[in-house]
Amino acid sequence: MTIAETPRLLLRQLGKSDAAFIYRLVNTEGWLKNIGDRNVHSVENAEAYIERTAIASYKANGFGLWMVESKDNHEPMGICGLIRRPGLEDVDIGFAFMPGFHGKGFAIEAAAATVQQAARVGLRKLVAITLPANKPSVNLLLRLRFRFEKTMTLPGETVPLNLYSLDIKS
Helix, strand or coil: CEEEECCCEEEEECCHHHHHHHHHHCCCHHHHHHCCCCCCCCHHHHHHHHHHHHHHHHHHHCCCEEEEEECCCCCEEEEEEEECCCCCCCEEEEEEECHHHCCCCHHHHHHHHHHHHHHHCCCCEEEEEECCCCHHHHHHHHHCCCEEEEEECCCCCCCCEEEEEEECCC
């Protein structure tokens, strides 16, 4: 199901058929460094990961992480979407792209479409968390007009994260 469309991208729901791509994405150096090891060490693990994260969120919340693919050829590029995360009062925007798609404006395009989708589903505020050293993500959030709120840690974690927020205009 298509969630959003931009001049270059389609955002759609993830399904188990995306497991091979997700397996590759969550094991990239950038994902492991900036997001963390999700113990997805096979395509079968990736299917279970999609089921317990994206698909479960679609059922519970009506939103979740979405596949970002090229509008021209449907090549998977990354994921972007909305996450209801333990330890955060508001819905979180999340994004990750394969290395070959960094620095080409795809993440900002997908994230802007995700902010618009958040407004469509009635959210009035979004938050984002990132490692302070993850400058590309920090810069993307600032370009989207998120503002720094504080440094925090999520429940059960020890790594300090920067929390950003954005008030959404309807």
